[in-house]
Amino acid sequence: MNMFEFLHRTPAGLLRFGDAARLADHLRGGGLAVLPTETGHLLGAIATDLTAVRKVFTAKGRSESNPVHVACSSLALASRWAELDEVAVDLLSRFTPGPLTVVVPAKNLPAELVTLNGTVGIRVPDHPATLQVVDLLGVPITATSLNRSGEESLPLDRGTLETLAWPEGETVYVLEHDEAITEPSASTLVRVTDDGGLEVLRKGPVEL
Template identity: 35%
Template sequence: MKIRTRIIKVDPENPEDDKIGIAAEEIKKGNLVAFPTETVYGLGADALNEKAVRKIFEVKGRPADNPLIVHVSSVDQIYEIAQPNEIAKKLIDAFFPGPLTLVMKNKKVPKITTAGLDTVAVRMPDHKVALKLIELSETPIAAPSANKSGKPSPTKAEHVLEDLGNLVDVIIDGGETKIGLESTVVDTTVYPVEILRPGAITKEELEEYVDVKYAEDFSVAKSPGMKYKHYAPDAETIVLVGKNFLKKATQIAEDFVKKGYRVGVAGLNLEEKRNDVIYKNFGRNLEEMAKNLFKVLRELDKECDVIIVQGVEEKGIGKAIMNRLYKAGRVFRI
């Protein structure tokens, strides 16, 4: 059912209580609010309201066995909904608030939110708008990325409007997100703890506090990003990993252009080589690439039939970037 979406622009550094309060009232009514975090924009509903959470799945077209991350604004709120063990407590102390989600034993979150699991994924965002919204809503907020399932995640309010305009009650416009990739997700119910989805907080950073490995069993999705196609443009997406990216990408682009396709090339520190190809720069380094990845993919998807993307070494945040690119398209070593 289409509704009239209200866009509320706020100061991300000093969010106005009266403006955030309007959105919080919608959460209390069981409605949907899109809001910025430090990672991507989230599509929020009262995590404890089954009817409200069901709207998230309907609006996104999200499979019911894909659990949602529950966002909190305080450590006390974590203990209201989850049962942190000693390892989880250590990671909470080290990384909350921040781009880390912890899978813990569930205490009171409805099964629709957890996809029927006895665990719940929880994080405390490091973003003043998100924290204020949760605080004024007086409830934990379940929030996946605020886009249609399978598509690149939104890093600006206008991305949310493109995907979900007239399907959500309020979009809080807090500007562009800082990190640009979804949170790292760690399962603390197993030992060593397992990274279910890589993000801005790297394996190396986690290893300073706990023993950790990457998950290998994806038969049960304990967190988002594990089971289904994600982050994919409509355009055919080809990811090239290795040296001489621009040379190889230009050769491939030439072949597609000859066949009448519109082609885009995206990478780090690119120079334009052809007039009939659209070139987009992710930035100068991996941090800038992470921030701009989804934005650039969305921009090229509007103009191109084929997108050729530069892959990167799977170290540090490069692991998170490649995790998204593996799901967005076909990956080739060059």
């Protein structure tokens, strides 16, 4: 049987320091967590731990040929895991934290599951607790939505949580904050091309 441990946030949207530390340790140990963003709740695992990331794919029923994007907590952290040119820095500086994912060359990340042809989608979600946890970790987490692959994002309650194929016997940490979801669609997805141009791969809340 799976166990969900529901965490509580402060009025400012942060986790208490003890809860944030426990959650970070849980993720470091290969665990999964559900965390809020402005476009919905994400299903998070440490993006550098392929065993943990595979749990995300299994839970969602997602094909491993379809890599997920990653969430960072700052430009400084993103620059450790991706090659950010002036165009990418400008986009991330102007529109994040917020509903924009920028596809750029990856570095120091596994060559599967979170990268595609040497690129990675970088996301900086607009939620204080989610950024707090990623900052504590010092590494990106997966930024895929909480849903079965190909379906709409799920409302967050125990019933819908139990529809996913969680790792047997493992605890999943959950921070619910439906009120933080301010955007009706997934993040805008844009790729920075080799010549410094932009290719919009998915339209969303940010218009470029």
